[in-house]
Amino acid sequence: QARKKYVLLGLCTCCWLLLYYWGGLQECLLGLITHRRGEVARPWPDWLDRVLLPDYADQAELQHGGGPGESPRQRQQTWAGIYKDSHCRMDTCFDFARCQGQSGFRVYVYPPEKGERVSESYRKILTSVAESRYYTSDPREACLFVLGIDTLDRDQLSSQFVPNVDERIRGYPLWNEGRNHVIFNLYSGTWPNYTEDLGFNVGQAILAKASLNTEHFRPGFDISIPLFSKDHPQKGGERGWLVRNTVPPRRKYLLMFKGKRYLTGIGSDTRNALHHIHNGKDIVSLTTCRHGKDWEKHKDARCDHDNQEYESNGWELPFSDVIQWNQAVIEGDERLLLQVPSTVRAVGIDRVLALRQRTQMLWEAYFSSVDKIVLTTLEIIKDRVYSHISRNKLMWNALPGGLLVLPEYSTHLAHYPFYYLNLGISPGQEFTAVIHSTSPLVSQSQPIMKLLQVVSKSKYCSQIIILWNSEKPPPHRSKWPPMPVPLTVTDGRRKTSSRFLPHAAIETDAVLSLDEDTVLLTNEINFAFHVWRSFPERIVGYPPRSHFWDPVKRAWGYTSKWTNEYSIVLTGAAFYHRYYHHLFSHYLPSSLRALVDRTLNCDDILMNFLVSAVTHLPPIKVAQRKQYKEMPALQGSKTAPWANPEHFTQRQECVNTFASWFGYMPLVHSQFRLDPVLFKDHVSVFRKKYKDLERV
C-alpha cells in the first residue's frame, strides 16, 4: 500500500511537473509571440480616442491656402529689394525679359581690352563661348554676358591675378550690378585659409566656380564647375580610360586618394586620418602636399580611380544642379573616413559596375573638354530661363548626356531615340521616306518613279516626302503616280543640307532618307527597317564607306573601296531617327552646314559624324541585292558627280574639317553587316522571307 501511495504521489508529482512544464512552455510560446510582436511592436500607442483626434488644420483653411496673400507685383518689388547679392536667386537677380526676344538665348562676350592679359584657360573659355551656337556679337540681343576680364585665378599671390576688377566692371555700361552676367572662377582666396573671397564684388552675377563651398553657394543660381588645368583640351577631349568592364570589377587598388589642395579643402585632420586607412595593399593614398601649382586635374583622377569616392564636406559637386552624383560616386562623410574601407568593400559588384560606367558617361558628356564645361554651364542657365522647355533629370543623367538633348525639339522622352529601353517601349512601327530630288521630272521612266513605287509598297511606310531641290519648279501633282500613302513635295531651296531639315511633316520616329536614283527593293527596305527598330539610335544603311588614318599625310583619309570594315553608311539610302534631323540643323554649327551647301557634298559624312559622336558606335550596314551606285551606267541622269575625282578629294577634306570641329574622330569601325537569318543559306527558297535579296 505504501508503495502504491508513493507511486500515487510520484504520479501526482509527475502530473504536476507536466502541468508546470506545459505552463512554462506556454509562457515560452507567449514570450515568443510577444517577442515577435516586440520587433514590430509599436510603442507609439494605439490611442483609444484616435478617431476623436482633431484635424491638423481646418479643411476650409487648407483649401484657402492661407488666403491670396499680398499683391504679386508688390511682392516682386519687395523681393528685389531684399534678396540680392548673397541671397540672389534667378527670380530676383536675373532679368528674364532680356531673354524673351526673337533671338532667344544669346550670349555676349565683352571684347578684351588692349594689353589685357588673359590666361590660357580663360582664353579657352572665351573661345568656347564665342564658338557656341548661342554667341552673339550684339550686346542688345544678349541674354547673358561673359566678362572679358580674366577672373579665373583670384589668388592674390598668383601671377595671373588681375587687379582692380571692381573698378573696371563698374565702368561697364551693361554691368547693371552684375545682372545677367556669368563669372567664371577656378581659384579664390589665398594662402593660408583659401576663403571664397574673389577680391571683388560679384553682385548679382551668376558665379560659375570650381570647388564652391555649399555655404556660399546660392542654390539655383550659382553653378559649381569642375576644376581644369590649362592643358585641358578645348574640344573633343579624351574618352574615359575605362575600356572594359572587367568582372569582378576589382582593380589593383580599391581606393585611392589623390591629394588635392584646392578642390576640397580637405584639412590636415582628414589627411591624417587618410593615413590610417592606408594599408599599402588595396588602399593607397598619394598625397601631393606641395603647395602652389600642383593642383590636380581632378577629373582626370576620376578616370583611373576605381571606385570614385568623394570625401569633402561642404563641397558643392560640379553641376550638382543637374547631375545626380549619387548614381556615379560614393559620397562619404569626412567625419566617417575610417569607415570608408568597409563601406567601399560593402558595395556590390553590380553597383560598382554601374558607378564606374556612370563616371565615364559623365566625364565624356560634361567634363572632357573646356567646350563641354562651358556649354554645360550655359545650358544649365538656359534650362532655368526657359524652365518649361528644359531637360528633365533623366535627360541630364542618361546617355548621351544633356548637351546632346535639345529640349526645343521635344521635352517628351519618347520622342528621342535614346530612352526606349528605359521607358520600356519600342520605336514606332512606321517610317517616313524623304526623297532628295535634284533633277527635273521629264519622263515617267525616271528612277524616282520606280523608287516611289518600291517605297510606297512597303507596309511600314506612312508617308513620302519629296524634297524638291531642282532648279526647275516642282511638277504638278498629277504628274506623280497615284500612291497608297500620302505624298508631299517640299521645297528644299536648293540646299544640300536641307535634306536633313527637321520637316514638321515627319511624325514617325524613323526616317528613310533616299536619293532619287537609289535602286532598292521593297523587301530590302522592310528588312532594313526591322533592323533599325533593333538599333533606333544608329544609322542603318546599305552602301558602306570607311575612313582611315593616313600616316604619310598625317591626316584622315576616306575610301569608297570595298573593305573588310566600314565606319560610314551613305545616307542616299538609310534609316535613322528623326531627332537627328533636329540635331543636324540645330546642334551643328552653321559653318559646317554652309560647307555642305557650298560643295553640294559631304552631307552624308557629316550625318555619320554626328550620329557616331552621339552614340560612340558605328553605323549598321544591312544586306543589299546590288551594289548601290557602283553600277557603271545609270541611265537617264547626267554624269554622276561621284565619278568625279574632285568630288572624292572634297570628301577627304570634309572628313578632316569635321574631325577638327568635333575635336576628335567620332567615327567608329564595324566589321559585320546584318543579313536576313537565312541569307544565302542552303535551304529551300520558299522558306526564306527575303528571298529576292539573293537574286542577282
Added chain:
Amino acid sequence: MCASGKYSSRGPALIPRMKTKHRIYYITLFSVVLLGLIATGMFQFWPHSIESSAEWSLDRRSVHDAPLVRIPVSSPIPERGDLSCRMHTCFDVYRCGYNPKNKIKVYIYPLQRFVDDVGVPISSTGLSREYNDLLSAISDSDFYTDDVSRACLFIPSIDVLNQNSLRIRETAQALAMLPRWDKGMNHLLFNMLPGGPPDYNTALDVPRDRALLAGGGFSTWTYRQGYDVSIPVYSPLSAEVDLPERQPGPRRYFILSSQTAIHREYRVELERLKEENGEAVLLLDKCTNLSQGLASIRKRCYKGQVYDYPQILQESSFCVVLRGARLGQATLSDVLQAGCVPVIMADSYILPFSEVLDWKRASVVIPEEKLPEMYTILKSIPHRQVEEMQRQARWFWEAYFSSMKAIGMTTLQIINDRIYPYAARTYEEWNNPPIVKWSSVNSPLFLPLIPPRSPGFTAVVLTYDRIESLFRVITEISKVPSLAKLLVVWNNQNKSPPEELLWPKVAVPLKVVRTKENKLSNRFFPFDEIETEAVLAIDDDIIMLTSDELQFGYEVWREFPDRLVGYPGRLHLWDHEMGKWKYESEWTNEVSMVLTGAAFYHKYFNYLYTYKMPGDIKNWVDAHMNCEDIAMNFLVANITGKAPIKVTPRKKFKCPECTAIDGLSLDQTHMVERSECINKFASVFGTMPLKVVEHRADPVLYKDDFPEKLKSFPNIGSL
C-alpha cells in the same frame, strides 16, 4: 502558476480515500485528475496570456492620459534655425555609423502634454490625427527603434504640423526640454503649414536650433538644400474622397483653376485667358450661395453653376496650382490625385521631395510672370507627353502624397539616402511608376564601349567524358588568334581528367577545373580563372566551327558586349492552339535565342546566372539536365532588353540540341521538354523577355564578289 499550486495541495488529500479502491480506479482517477489539471491549467493560463498580450499592446489609453509637463517661464529657448546648417555641420553622423542594413534608426519621444506654468497648453489642438498617423506609421516601420541610445534620428511627439495652432515661444521651450535635444542635433520636425499672418514665413517660425525640418512650403531662401526635406501639404480630402484612377488621355477641359483664394491680379489674368479660349478653360471659385460647412468645401462654382470638388479635377488635363499667401498648397495633392497635370506657378517654391522626384515629368512649372502665356505654353506640349504626365502625377500621389504614412516614409527614406548614399535609391526607383518599372530595363553594361581586341577571350569547354571529341575541340579552338585561355570544366566526378601529357599541345594556358557535382550550371560559374571579359562557352562536340568563324564571332561580340553572340539560333513561338509557348529549332527567318553550345558573352552574365537567377530556375535546370542555354538567353534578354546576335550562316551542327543529354537524338520528347522550359521560365520571370529579330551578323564582304584572299574572314559558312 499560483493556480496550479492550489491544485497540488489538494492532490495528497485524495490519497487516503483511494486506499480501498482497486488499481484500475486509481488509474481512472488519475486520468480524471490529470485531465482536470490540464483543463484547469488551460483555464488558468489562457486568460493569463490574453492579459499579457493586452499589456504588450501598451494599454489602449486616451491621449489625455499622457503625462503633463509644466514648462517653467525661465526655461531656455532654442536658437532660431541656422540657415547654414548642412548634414556635415549640424548632423551627427556618428550616431548613424556604418550599418550593414543601411537603415537609419528613428526614435519617437513618448507623448507628453506640455503646458506653461499657468497650465495653458502650448498648442490649441494638441496631438492631431495626422501627426498621430505619421508617428504610428513610423513606429510600425523598420526605421523605428525604441532604444534611445541606438537612435540616429529623433522625432519629438510635439505636433508642429500647423504653426497656427502653436504658441511659438512655449513650443520652442518644450522642444528644448526634450531629454535628448542637444541643440536639436539629429531631431526631425514635421511642419506642413508654416508661418502666419500677415507675412507668412515659408519655414516654421518656432526656434529649433539645429533640428532638421520637413516642411511644406519652403522657399529657396529658407530651404537648406541637402538638409531640410520639402514635403507636401497633406490634403485630408484624399482620405475622404475616393477618386479611381482614370486612363490618361484628353479630357473635357484643358485648363482648370479650382483654388478659392487667388489674388485679384491673378484672377483677372485667368479670366482673360478664359475669355480668349472659352470652353477649354474652366475657372472655378468658392460658392457664395451655399451655406458654410463641409458641403461648401466639396463644391466649387462658376457663375452659379455648381461643381463637385475634387471630382471636377478629373475632367481637366491641366490644373492650376497658384501660390497663395503660403507657397505650399493642399490643392497640389488633390490635383495629383485626380491625375491632372499640375501647372505650378509659385516662384521660389521648393517642390515637395524635389531632391528625388523629377517634377518635370509630372508637372509644368511656369514663372508667375508668365501666367498670361500659360495657354500657349501648355498647348505646345505633345499629347503623348501630357498623357505620360497624367500617369506620372497620379503615381506621385499614390506613392508619396496619399497618406501621412507615405509622406513620413518618403521623408525618412530621403534622409536615409543621404546618410547611406551608396545604398541610395536610384532615379528610376523613385520616379518610374510600377508599370514602367516593370517593362523598363537598365542594362548593367550600358556604356557604349567596344572593348579592345587584345585581351582576347576565354573558352570554357564543358565536358563529361568524351575525351577524343574534347581534344579535337581544343585543337580547333586553339587556332583562333584571339583565344587567351582554355578552361575545361570537368563535370565527371567518377573519372579523373587525362594526364597532362595526353592533352593536345596548345599555345595558350589550358586549365582544367574539376567540379563537385555533375551540374549543367557549372558551365556558367564565374571561375576566377576567367580573366577576360569575353567568355566563349563551347560544348565538347562542337568541332565544326572554323577558326575564322570563331574569330569573327569574337569581333562581333566586341561590338555587342552586352549580348549573347552565338552560332546556332533558335526561336520561341506562341502556340495559339495550346495557348502556350513553343520551342522551334527549324530553320526559320527569325531568331530569339542562341544556343550556348557555342556562344560568346560577357563574364558578368556568369555572375548573374550563378547568383541572381530569379526563382528556382537554376535548380530546375540542374535537376532536368537541360535548358541551361534557354535560361541564359532569358536572363540576358531580361536584363538588357535586347535580342541575341546570331553570327554566320547555317551550319550542320552535329545534333546541337542533344549535347546536354548524352547521345540522345533529337526527338519529339526533347522538343517538348525544351518547350516546357520556355513556359516555365516565362512564368518565373513573369513575362516573356525574349526579343525576336530577323537578322544575323556576317562579315561585311560575305558572299560578295571579291577576292577571297583579301577578305578578313574567308572561311565562313563552309559545311
